[in-house]
Amino acid sequence: MANDTLLKVSNVSKRFGGVQAVNDVSLELGGDEIIGIIGPNGAGKTSFFNLISGLFPADSGTIEFDGKDITKTDLPTRARSGIGRTFQVVRPFSGMTVVENVMVPVLINHPRPSVARAKAMELLDELGIADIAERPTESLTLAMRKRVEVAKALGTEPKLLLLDEVLAGLNSREVTDVLPFVTRVRDRGVAILMIEHIVAAVMEVSDQMMVLNNGQVLAAGDPQDVITDPKVIEAYLGTKHTDDTIASNIISEAEQRGSESNA
Ligand SMILES: Nc1ncnc2c1ncn2[C@@H]1O[C@H](COP(=O)(O)OP(=O)(O)OP(=O)(O)O)[C@@H](O)[C@H]1O
Ligand SMILES: [Mg+2]
Incomplete structure (x- = not known):
């Protein structure tokens, strides 16, 4: 494992009944x-x-994180060792303000409420959402709730953050607002794996991309190479295409988002 590799997943598989x-x-x-x-x-x-967070064990394969083999460890151990995640369905703790929501994970490492509150405020401030700290989560837009979800996932001070569709359900203006938030998290020193359906948005922030199809890696590597890979185009369109239809669709999607954000 190279010195700068934080996560190394090797040949993991998981079957549920008849589904691989x-x-x-x-x-x-x-x-x-x-x-x-x-x-x-x-x-x-x-x-x-x-499989990475340890919600269930892999049937086969290995996972190394931060220099240790974590294949056999459980979810709480992995969370403590620095793996944080958001969930596809956002469920903030109701009846609580934003800062109180973020305090919940922070309390794991900082059990004194006054310290946890200060840490949570620091986090909101760094992420640029300190202004909504005292708002009840029920009053927030989906885009704001997604940001709070990321702040909560950072509350346990992870080295790796797994983002599962944090852009889903947002309009293109909101996507443009939330994307820099993702790079800001990385700039705080947190590595990110990011699942998204909006290909242009993923391309904008990713150093590498991976395409999964039927449980398998269809393509991986440089984002531009990945989206112009004929296998990827075929999987998305369902038929064989030799032209760059997907690439040009993605580029026009990106251009449109760019012009909206400049509007
Ligand atoms: N806990 C589980 N028990 C049984 N089957 C499962 C379980 N989790 C996932 N599956 C099945 O595994 C397959 C992959 O599902 P998964 O949720 O990982 O896909 P996904 O790529 O995240 O899809 P989406 O884009 O819709 O979120 C599906 O056929 C799903 O029904
Ligand atoms: Mg999913």
């Missing part, structure tokens, strides 16, 4: 990297995250 949800998937992530993961519904993306 994850099939021989490998990935290597540096400590300051963002890898974007795309793929159709049911491709195994969330299941892959569940």
Whole structure:
């Protein structure tokens, strides 16, 4: 394992009954990297995250994190060792303000409430959302709740953050607002694996991309190479195309988002 590799997943697989949800998937992530993961519904993306976070064990394969083999460790141990995640369905603790929501994970490492509150405020401030600290989470837009979800995931001070569709359900203006938030988290020294359906948005922030399809890695590497890979185009369009239809769609999607954000 190279010195700067934070996460090394080797040939992990997971079967649920008759469904091979994850099939021989490998990935290597540096400590300051963002890898974007795309793929159709049911491709195994969330299941892959569940194997990394330790929600369930892999049937086979190994996972090394921060220089240690964590393949056999449970979810709380992995969380303590520095793996944080958001969930595809955002569920803030109701009846609580934003800062109180963020305090919950912070309390794990900082049990004194006054300290936890100060740490949570510091985090909100660094992420640029200190202004909503005292708002009840029920009053927030989905885009704001997604940001609070990221702040909560950072509350346990992870080295790796797994983001499962934090942009889903947002309009293109909100996506443009939330994307820099993801790079800001990375700039705080947190490596990121990011599952998204909005390909142009993933491309904008990812150092590498991986495409999953039927539980398998269809393509991985440089984002531009990945989205122009004929296998990826075929999986997305369902038929063989030799032109760059997907690439040009993605580029026009990106251009449109760019012009909206400048408007
Ligand atoms: N806990 C589970 N028990 C049984 N089957 C599961 C479980 N989790 C996932 N699966 C199955 O594994 C396959 C992959 O699902 P997964 O949720 O990982 O896909 P996904 O790529 O995250 O899809 P989406 O884009 O819709 O979120 C699906 O067929 C799903 O039904
Ligand atoms: Mg999913």
